[in-house]
Amino acid sequence: MKKKVSKMEGRVAQTRNVVMGGTITGESADEWKVLDQKVNSYPTVRGFTAIGTGGDDFVQAMVGAVESVLQIPIPEGRVTHKLSSRGKYVSVNIGPVTVASSDQVQAVYNAMRRDVRMKYFL
Numbered sequence: 001m002k003k004k005v006s007k008m009e010g011r012v013a014q015t016r017n018v019v020m021g022g023t024i025t026g027e028s029a030d031e032w033k034v035l036d037q038k039v040n041s042y043p044t045v046r047g048f049t050a051i052g053t054g055g056d057d058f059v060q061a062m063v064g065a066v067e068s069v070l071q072i073p074i075p076e077g078r079v080t081h082k083l084s085s086r087g088k089y090v091s092v093n094i095g096p097v098t099v100a101s102s103d104q105v106q107a108v109y110n111a112m113r114r115d116v117r118m119k120y121f122l
Contacts, residue, residue, distance in 0.1 A: 063079055
């Protein structure tokens, strides 16, 4: 079915549109869930990116946030990080990982937000 719909709308059948998530409240959360239901199917494989301060400690905290929600260890090969050009921020990419639901995506972002060093997430 997905391949047929993708071709009808002019998209390549092997691609996937992903509503990235994030933590939203109120009416925005409802709008996000409606859009997420239209675009994503679960379980799905996706990545998480967080940008913050704190170097390696921040990297480990973000990995811990994802692991705490997914209840699985994240292999080292699925975690990459890069310092900003001035070294103030670090971007942490975690994934690909399997998520079971949109609620689980939201829970990961909520867990990441608990760290005050996190400035942005994708």
